[in-house]
Each structure stands twice: as structure tokens, then as C-alpha cells.
Amino acid sequence: MTRLSKLNSGLSRRSFSAVLAGASALPLLGRHARANESADVIIIGAGLAGLNAALNLEMEGFRVIVLEAQDHVGGRTRTFDLDVGPTNAGGQTIGPYYARVRDLAARLDVPLMSNPPRVSMGNYIRGKLVSAADWPNADVNTLRGAERNVQPAALEFFYLSNNNPLPDVESWTEEEQAKLDVPLVEYLRSVGASDEALRLIGVTINVFDLSTGSALAYLRDIKRLQWGIATNENQATRSTYAASADDGFEFSEVAGGTQRLPEAMMAAMKGPVHLNTMVRTVDMTGDGVEVRTNDGGRFVGKYAISAVPFSALRNIDIYPKFQGVQYDAIRNSAHGNTLRVFMEFTSSFWDDDIGDPALFTDTSIERVFARTTEEGEIFALDGWINGNAAYRLDQLPEEDVAAFVVDTLATIRPSTKGKIKVAKVHSWAKHSASGCCRHTFEAGQVGTWAGVMATPHHRLHLAGEQTRSIENGMEAAAKSGERAAFEIMERIA
Amino acid sequence: MPKLSRPSRRTVLKGATASVATAAVTRRGRAATRTDVIIMGGGFAGLKAAILLADEGMKVTVLEANNRVGGRAFTADHVYGKPEFGASQVGPYYARVRDMADRLGVELAPGSNINAPFTLSVGDTLIRREDWERHKLNTTVGDERAVLPSAMQSYYMGKYNPLEGFDDWLEPEAAKFDIPFGNWLLEKGISREALRFINEGLIAPDVWNVSLLTLMQEATRGALMSGAGAGSSGQDRFEQAALTSSHVVGGTSRLPEAMAAYLGDAVKLNKIVTGIDMSSGSGVSVSCLDGTTYESDFAISAIPFGPLRRISILPALEGEQAAAVRHMPYANNTQVHIRLKGTPYWEEDGMDASLWTDGALNLVRQPIGYDGSRDRLVVVCVGKKGERLDQLPPEQRGEFVIREIERLRPSTKGKMEVTGVHSWPQYDFVSGCRHSYGPGQVTRFAHDMIKPHHRLHFAGEHTRRLEIGMESAMESGERAAFEILERTL
Numbered sequence: 001m002t003r004l005s006k007l008n009s010g011l012s013r014r015s016f017s018a019v020l021a022g023a024s025a026l027p028l029l030g031r032h033a034r035a036n037e038s039a040d041v042i043i044i045g046a047g048l049a050g051l052n053a054a055l056n057l058e059m060e061g062f063r064v065i066v067l068e069a070q071d072h073v074g075g076r077t078r079t080f081d082l083d084v085g086p087t088n089a090g091g092q093t094i095g096p097y098y099a100r101v102r103d104l105a106a107r108l109d110v111p112l113m114s115n116p117p118r119v120s121m122g123n124y125i126r127g128k129l130v131s132a133a134d135w136p137n138a139d140v141n142t143l144r145g146a147e148r149n150v151q152p153a154a155l156e157f158f159y160l161s162n163n164n165p166l167p168d169v170e171s172w173t174e175e176e177q178a179k180l181d182v183p184l185v186e187y188l189r190s191v192g193a194s195d196e197a198l199r200l201i202g203v204t205i206n207v208f209d210l211s212t213g214s215a216l217a218y219l220r221d222i223k224r225l226q227w228g229i230a231t232n233e234n235q236a237t238r239s240t241y242a243a244s245a246d247d248g249f250e251f252s253e254v255a256g257g258t259q260r261l262p263e264a265m266m267a268a269m270k271g272p273v274h275l276n277t278m279v280r281t282v283d284m285t286g287d288g289v290e291v292r293t294n295d296g297g298r299f300v301g302k303y304a305i306s307a308v309p310f311s312a313l314r315n316i317d318i319y320p321k322f323q324g325v326q327y328d329a330i331r332n333s334a335h336g337n338t339l340r341v342f343m344e345f346t347s348s349f350w351d352d353d354i355g356d357p358a359l360f361t362d363t364s365i366e367r368v369f370a371r372t373t374e375e376g377e378i379f380a381l382d383g384w385i386n387g388n389a390a391y392r393l394d395q396l397p398e399e400d401v402a403a404f405v406v407d408t409l410a411t412i413r414p415s416t417k418g419k420i421k422v423a424k425v426h427s428w429a430k431h432s433a434s435g436c437c438r439h440t441f442e443a444g445q446v447g448t449w450a451g452v453m454a455t456p457h458h459r460l461h462l463a464g465e466q467t468r469s470i471e472n473g474m475e476a477a478a479k480s481g482e483r484a485a486f487e488i489m490e491r492i493a
Numbered sequence: 494m495p496k497l498s499r500p501s502r503r504t505v506l507k508g509a510t511a512s513v514a515t516a517a518v519t520r521r522g523r524a525a526t527r528t529d530v531i532i533m534g535g536g537f538a539g540l541k542a543a544i545l546l547a548d549e550g551m552k553v554t555v556l557e558a559n560n561r562v563g564g565r566a567f568t569a570d571h572v573y574g575k576p577e578f579g580a581s582q583v584g585p586y587y588a589r590v591r592d593m594a595d596r597l598g599v600e601l602a603p604g605s606n607i608n609a610p611f612t613l614s615v616g617d618t619l620i621r622r623e624d625w626e627r628h629k630l631n632t633t634v635g636d637e638r639a640v641l642p643s644a645m646q647s648y649y650m651g652k653y654n655p656l657e658g659f660d661d662w663l664e665p666e667a668a669k670f671d672i673p674f675g676n677w678l679l680e681k682g683i684s685r686e687a688l689r690f691i692n693e694g695l696i697a698p699d700v701w702n703v704s705l706l707t708l709m710q711e712a713t714r715g716a717l718m719s720g721a722g723a724g725s726s727g728q729d730r731f732e733q734a735a736l737t738s739s740h741v742v743g744g745t746s747r748l749p750e751a752m753a754a755y756l757g758d759a760v761k762l763n764k765i766v767t768g769i770d771m772s773s774g775s776g777v778s779v780s781c782l783d784g785t786t787y788e789s790d791f792a793i794s795a796i797p798f799g800p801l802r803r804i805s806i807l808p809a810l811e812g813e814q815a816a817a818v819r820h821m822p823y824a825n826n827t828q829v830h831i832r833l834k835g836t837p838y839w840e841e842d843g844m845d846a847s848l849w850t851d852g853a854l855n856l857v858r859q860p861i862g863y864d865g866s867r868d869r870l871v872v873v874c875v876g877k878k879g880e881r882l883d884q885l886p887p888e889q890r891g892e893f894v895i896r897e898i899e900r901l902r903p904s905t906k907g908k909m910e911v912t913g914v915h916s917w918p919q920y921d922f923v924s925g926c927r928h929s930y931g932p933g934q935v936t937r938f939a940h941d942m943i944k945p946h947h948r949l950h951f952a953g954e955h956t957r958r959l960e961i962g963m964e965s966a967m968e969s970g971e972r973a974a975f976e977i978l979e980r981t982l
Binding site for chain 1: 558617692698699701702765767782800802803804809819820852853877880881884885886893896897900919921922
């Protein structure tokens with residue numbers, strides 16, 4: 001409330017650039033370069049976190065400059081305009097309680113549409129193609145007891161939603177929950193998952209593997225998703241989104257692709273967003289912050305915000321350097337990877353076999369989703385490979401990845417033979433300046449790191465989804481930017 | 494001096510007898526794809542192990558994920574000037590490499606990686622080396638002032654490295670040096686600016702994230718290679734080694750190619766391993782992405798931990814060995830290769846042709862061809878600089894580097910054409926140019942991580958004991974092969 005009341009009382013619209021122009025203390029670097037530009041706050045990263053920080057600061061009269069390494073804004077909201085239509089490679093679904101994202105879209109006239117209908121997902125398990133309907137009684141279904149009725153793709157949610165001991169989302173960092181900061185495999189076993197369930201969950205999990213990922217971090221995410229679900233009963237066959245939507249909660253997407261939102265945010269800014277401008281050093285040894293870019297540019301601010309993932313922040317030289325546990329978290333945090341293979345198709349091949357357009361597999365191509373228009377028409381296939389399997393395929397050149405996915409599909413699902421063409425291969429680890437699709441906590445790291453990851457370091461404030469507390473997805477990014485902006489407003493007030 | 498030496502005659506003989514027995518079992522009706530030993534990785538380590546085992550009568554299969562052998566020995570035959578993307582220097586004491594070349598008729602010649610002398614670019618200002626000591630931008634302190642920024646690391650290591658024997662780094666008393674390099678430098682009284690210079694050129698993320706001990710090992714072994722003793726102020730280790738080393742005539746790749754040719758059809762290319770299953774207890778089953786499966790009595794992982802962590806191993810690795818495979822950092826090395834055109838820029842501005850920078854790039858080397866040609870540049874970015882370059886899409890990297898060189902050194906304007914871009918971390922099946930222990934990891938990992946895991950043995954430069962460079966890969970392959978020979982007695 002203090003933050004909000006400060007905001008409401010209205011900060012004075014003073015700018016610090018005048019003060020900075022007269023700054024006399026010499027920073028460590030750049031004694032010889034002239035300032036290219038100055039502002040009150042330099043923001044590194046033009047994803048949802050950085051842009052929301054920028055808009056919040058500008059609303060209060062501060063001057064900001066946003067530096068973006070890539071040739072586009074949006075970070076991990078990326079839309080590819082393929083021949084078959086705009087396709088999201090990153091952030092996509094806007095949850096019912098994504099207040100900031102919905103508010104931004106409304107204010108900036110970015111149209112939302114309702115979440116397109118989901119398409120049924122069949123299975124290819126242990127060498128056999130099985131429809132979703134036939135799964136519970138299939139001979140390759142070696143699951144035990146209640147889990148037999150759960151679709152392989154829903155096993156993770158089945159176990160973590162029905163066995164979520166967190167009383168609420170906020171409590172995930174409380175000391176008494178540290179007992180849950182254990183490997184996922186340990187937790188899943190303790191709540192009854194069979195070896196086969198573990199194997200199937202392990203296929204798609206987006207951490208290094210089940211024995212390293214923290215159960216606590218997953219339980220937090222699931223708990224947040226469960227806010228959007230009126231009842232937790234009968235979750236055996238439905239994914240989170242499906243369950244929530246069935247219960248009347250509104251899920252949305254940005255019409256025309258998620259990236260339209262950050263583009264509108266950039267357009268709404270008064271200050272500049274410099275694209276293709278990668279940051280090399282952040283020097284806070286003098287008065288204020290001096291940011292040097294890879295191409296020799298120099299930007300001076302009173303404060304700075306890092307709104308990039310730790311996988312990118314760790315490549316920036318920070319003076320004075322981060323210390324202790326915070327240094328460890330930034331240097332050593334693990335990150336998820338997602339490899340997306342978007343495909344066009346020439347016929348409804350699914351009608352020739354099991355009837356389900358999408359497919360969960362226990363092979364190296366993991367899952368293939370079917371993307372639909374708002375009206376429910378399938379327009380693209382979306383190969384989706386998570387975690388370590390994505391890193392494995394990242395070792396291949398893109399054209400080999402495309403061929404591998406198409407060939408594997410032709411083998412396991414002969415009806416696709418000759419009917420599929422790859423339109424785009426995108427690896428978040430390999431093809432983005434983010435270097436990842438998300439931050440992940442390994443077992444024990446929530447307790448060690450979560451408390452310090454967002455702590456301001458001298459004049460550098462930290463935003464980005466990795467600093468989230470209770471939100472998920474795009475809302476987490478937007479909120480983290482808002483928080484970092486508020487922190488700076490409080491320091492200046 | 495090195496403890497690990499060639500095997501005694503007795504060891505070799507015992508190994509040979511045993512392998513004959515194993516081969517006999519193999520002949521009695523096992524699957525056609527079954528051999529005595531599967532070696533994953535067709536770099537120097539894997540090929541050396543395979544040749545040693547094959548020479549002892551064992552049947553081997555080498556599974557190489559890439560479409561060529563050599564691993565981090567990679568002569569870019571497709572790029573103008575045929576630069577070495579990876580290993581190039583055959584040190585004077587690289588006994589195994591030299592012996593292998595000799596045996597296979599691969600020619601070596603003196604000199605390797607010789608570059609034109611360096612001009613400094615500090616704070617975006619070009620400075621001649623001879624002007625550095627008294628230059629106003631030189632804010633280092635005391636004796637450091639006479640040391641070139643590029644040689645600062647060699648200077649401090651040469652001056653204060655307490656290790657003498659090549660294996661001292663593995664002794665328990667050396668554990669006290671398994672600390673952040675930067676902490677030790679501060680303790681030695683390094684100035685802030687000198688520390689920054691070391692950071693700028695370090696083949697690791699930064700001085701806080703690399704173990705002093707591993708750098709001490711390299712300095713100890715490297716001193717023999719370069720012939721330099723105490724800290725030299727003018728040249729770094731690699732420059733010194735260029736003159737005392739040799740190169741493989743026609744390119745480093747010719748050596749692993751000859752090794753693979755010696756092994757014949759035992760070497761399988763394009764075999765991307767996805768799983769190593771030893772749960773049967775009686776052998777190893779190795780499955781590949783293309784659906785093929787190979788079986789053997791034993792296996793050697795001669796691939797870096799980066800790709801190894803993408804492979805599922807059953808039974809799973811445990812303890813510090815699992816942690817090592819999962820967390821061992823790999824150093825970054827991203828290069829842009831350039832062909833020069835027009836009049837020599839270095840004659841135009843009258844400064845030495847190569848460039849050391851404290852900016853976005855590390856080195857802009859001008860290689861001097863063995864025929865005296867000076868028509869190329871090799872831009873090298875290591876550590877964070879390499880990571881940042883890798884954050885750009887590949888097609889933008891060359892363009893960025895050209896712009897940066899032109900900005901730092903206007904006489905190069907319009908005279909450069911990009912001929913090749915290569916990132917070791919992003920290159921297929923490698924994950925980095927070499928391993929790089931973080932602080933504390935020598936103590937945690939170095940001993941445990943090379944221990945055989947069931948029937949799986951470990952080779953590769955990251956498992957080195959005494960050597961560095963390509964010799965360390967050969968050393969590791971030899972060790973792993975001996976381990977298996979001893980087990981099959």
C-alpha cells in the first residue's frame with residue numbers, strides 16, 4: 001500500500017538529467033568517452049518487464065531509455081508471421097487474473113481474443129499410436145491405479161494439483177515450505193506416481209530432469225494456476241487451461257500475435273527504445289550509472305533496471321560486481337529451453353488414423369500441438385520440445401532438426417507422410433538473446449536464492465520473470481517491471 | 494615429472510590376452526552390432542583410445558555425432574585461408590601427438606599460430622605497445638605499468654605460481670588454491686585496472702568464476718611449452734608458444750582424419766547418442782537418435798560434459814560425478830574470420846597489425862601465413878565477450894565485428910570481408926572450446942569425475958591430469974583405454 005499511496009500522491013516531475021550533467025566523479029570506465037545520451041533510468045531489455053517498467057516510470061514523469069539487444073521488442077513474447085498466420089513462439093495465453101496485461105492491452109487498444117479451442121491430443125507410447133479415448137485401456141498404458149485414466153500429457157498437472165500442500169501462492173518462500181524444495185522425482189514418488197508416470201512426466205518437463213528440478217517451484221506455479229479453477233475435482237484428463245476454461249474463466253490471447261502488445265508498449269513510450277543495442281558493462285563506481293554498449297555507445301542514468309533473464313545478465317560486466325549468494329544465483333541459475341518446430345500440413349491426416357490432431361510421444365520429438373483459429377480451424381502444427389531434449393536437438397543445424405521432426409512423425413504416424421512441411425524452427429536457447437525460455441529452480445535453490453534474486457544491487461534494480469513472486473507467465477514479467485519501477489520511485493521520492 | 498607414463502610391457506600383454514578372450518565371446522553369437530568397446534566421440538581422445546584398444550586386439554566402435562572426426566581439432570577447409578577453428582599448436586613436448594603423427598605419416602612443421610605484433614586499443618584509443626608504459630591511459634600501478642594489458646594474466650601467473658610438478662594441482666595441499674582467481678589476484682595486490690585487463694581477456698566468464706588452481710596447472714604445464722619462466726611482460730603464453738610449437742601440415746584435421754582412416758569402418762559418423770544403458774549388468778547398450786543401437790562390454794565417453802549431459806545414462810550417475818557432468822562450466826570461444834583487401838591498413842596508420850581490445854572484442858589477430866601472407870584477420874571473443882556475440886543471430890555477428898573494428902581502427906574501413914563465423918559453444922556436439930573449473934570444483938570434481946561408472950569410462954580433455962591442449966586429449970584417451978585393458982585381464 002505504501003507504494004501505491006506514494007504513486008497516488010504523485011511524485012514530483014523532476015528529472016535527474018540536470019544533476020547528472022554536472023556529475024564530476026569518474027566512473028571506472030569511459031573516462032574518455034562522451035555520454036551519448038542520458039536519462040533518469042536506463043532500462044536493459046525491452047520485453048514485457050522492461051517496457052512495463054518504462055511506462056510506469058514515464059507515467060510519473062521520469063525520463064527513461066530502453067536498450068534492447070535484438071532487432072525487435074518483446075523478448076520472450078515472439079510472434080512469427082508465417083504464411084499460415086501469426087504464430088506465437090513464446091508467451092501466448094493471458095490468464096483470467098492477468099490484471100496488468102489486460103489493463104495494458106485495454107489502454108493501448110491492443111485487441112484480445114478468446115483462447116482458441118484446444119484440439120484433442122492422442123498418444124504415441126512405447127511404439128504404438130493410441131487415441132486419447134482409447135488410452136485408459138490401451139495395452140501400452142502401464143500406469144497404475146487412478147493414473148491409468150490420466151492422459152500422459154496431463155500427468156504432471158494431475159499429481160501436482162491434486163497433491164499441492166501450499167496453502168497459498170505467497171507462502172512458497174516461507175521457511176516451512178523448504179521441505180518441498182526437493183527434486184521433483186522425490187516429491188512425485190511420495191504422492192504415488194509410478195515409474196511409468198515418472199517416465200512420461202520426464203518426457204516433457206521443462207527442467208534439466210526430474211531429479212534436479214525443484215518440486216516447490218512447480219507447486220508454486222500450479223497453485224497460481226489453480227486460482228483460476230473453481231473446482232479441483234475430476235482433473236484426470238484435462239489440462240489446467242482446459243479445466244479453467246470449462247469452469248467459466250476467461251483465457252485470452254492477443255489478436256494477431258502476442259508480440260503486438262510489446263510493440264504497442266514501445267509505441268506508447270516517450271523515451272527511446274534503442275534496438276540492436278547490447279549492453280556490455282554497467283558501471284556504478286561513480287555517481288549514477290554508466291552503461292556501455294557493445295558497439296561503443298554510452299548511456300548515463302541515475303538508476304538502471306536489468307529486465308533481462310539471468311542467462312543474459314551474466315554476460316554483462318557489472319561494477320561493483322554482484323556479491324555472495326546473489327552472484328551465485330545470477331551466474332549459476334539453470335534455465336529451461338523450448339524448441340518449437342512450426343509446420344504446415346496439406347490434409348487432415350488425423351482423420352486417417354486415431355482422429356486426434358495433436359500428439360504426445362515418448363520419442364525425441366516429445367509433443368506436437370495443433371494451432372487453431374478462434375473459430376477452431378487448425379492452421380498449423382506446433383512441434384514442442386522441452387528441456388534437455390531441446391538442448392540435445394539444438395546441437396543439430398536447423399535444417400537437420402526440421403528433417404528429423406518430419407521424418408520421425410512420418411515413422412510414428414504414417415498418415416503424416418508427405419503431408420507436412422516445416423515453416424520455422426525456433427530454439428529459445430539458440431535463437432534469442434535471452435538464451436532461454438524461462439528461469440528454473442533446481443532442488444534446494446528456492447531456499448538459497450529466491451530471497452535475494454530481486455534485491456537491488458547499488459543503483460541497479462532487477463526485473464524479469466525470474467524475479468517473480470506470485471504471478472505466472474506474462475503477468476509475472478509485467479509485474480516485475482512495475483515492482484522495479486516502484487522501487488526506484490521510492491528511492492527518488 | 495609425469496607419473497602417467499606408457500604402460501609396462503606386462504600390463505599391455507595382460508591386456509592383450511584378456512581382449513582375445515573377450516573377442517572369442519563376441520564371436521559366439523552376440524548381436525552383429527556388438528563389439529568389445531564403444532567409444533563415444535571421434536576427437537583426439539576417442540580416436541587415441543580406439544587405436545590403443547584396437548592395437549591390443551579389441552574390437553571397437555567409435556560413434557561420432559558429427560559428420561566429420563576431430564572434435565575440437567577443426568581445420569576450416571571451406572573458409573578462405575583454411576584457418577584452424579580449434580586446436581593448432583603442437584607443443585614441443587606433446588609426445589603422444591608427435592608419436593601418432595609420426596606413426597601415421599602425418600607431417601609436422603615448425604611454428605604455429607604466428608601473428609603480427611599487437612597494437613592496444615584501450616578505452617577506444619589506439620596505443621602502440623612501446624608507448625604503453627608511459628601512456629596517460631595506463632592507470633595500472635607499480636611494476637604492472639610495464640606489463641602489456643594482454644600479458645597481465647601471464648605476468649601474474651608467472652610471478653606467483655607456486656606449483657612446480659605437473660600433477661601438483663591434484664595434491665591435497667593444492668586445494669587451498671581452488672578459489673576464485675580474482676581473490677588471489679587481489680591478495681597479490683593487483684590494481685583495479687590490471688584486474689579489469691585480465692577480466693577482459695580471460696577464457697572464462699570472469700575472474701571470480703574460474704578456479705585459480707586450474708589456471709595454475711595450465712601455467713605450470715604451459716611454461717614448459719613456451720620455454721618462459723618468470724612473468725614475461727611483453728607476450729602472453731600463446732604468443733610465446735607460437736614459436737616453439739609445430740603445426741600439422743595441411744591443417745590439424747589431417748591428424749584425426751588419419752587416425753580415423755587407420756580404424757577404418759569402426760568409426761561411424763552422424764551417430765548422435767541419446768542413451769547409455771548398463772542396467773542389465775552384463776554390458777552396455779548405446780542408442781542413437783537415428784534409432785540404431787550398439788552393444789559392447791565396455792564404453793568410453795570421450796565427449797565433453799556439455800553433450801554428455803544430454804544423454805540419459807542408466808544407472809544414473811551419482812554424487813559429485815553427476816554434479817560434475819551437470820555443472821562443469823565450458824569456456825567460450827567465438828570467432829569471425831575476415832579476408833583483407835586493398836592496401837595494407839597497418840601501413841596506412843603505421844601501427845602493428847594485430848589488435849588487443851578492452852571493448853566488445855578480445856583479439857583481432859592478423860595471422861602470418863606459413864608462406865608469409867598477411868591477408869586475413871581472425872577475431873576472437875572469449876568469455877562474456879563470446880557469450881554476447883553469440884546472443885546475436887549468426888548472420889549479424891560478422892557485420893557487427895566489422896563495424897567495431899572500423900570504429901576502433903579507421904584505416905581498416907572498407908577493407909574487410911567476412912569469410913567465416915564460428916562459435917564453439919553453439920557448434921554441433923561440442924558445447925564450448927574447453928572445460929573450465931569453477932572455484933572449488935577441482936577439489937569437488939577432478940578426482941571423482943574420471944572414475945569409471947559401472948562399465949562406462951571417461952576420457953576427453955576435461956579429464957586431463959598432466960597435459961594441456963591436444964596432448965591432454967590424447968593422454969585421457971590413453972588412460973581410459975588402459976583402465977579397460979586392466980579390467981579385461
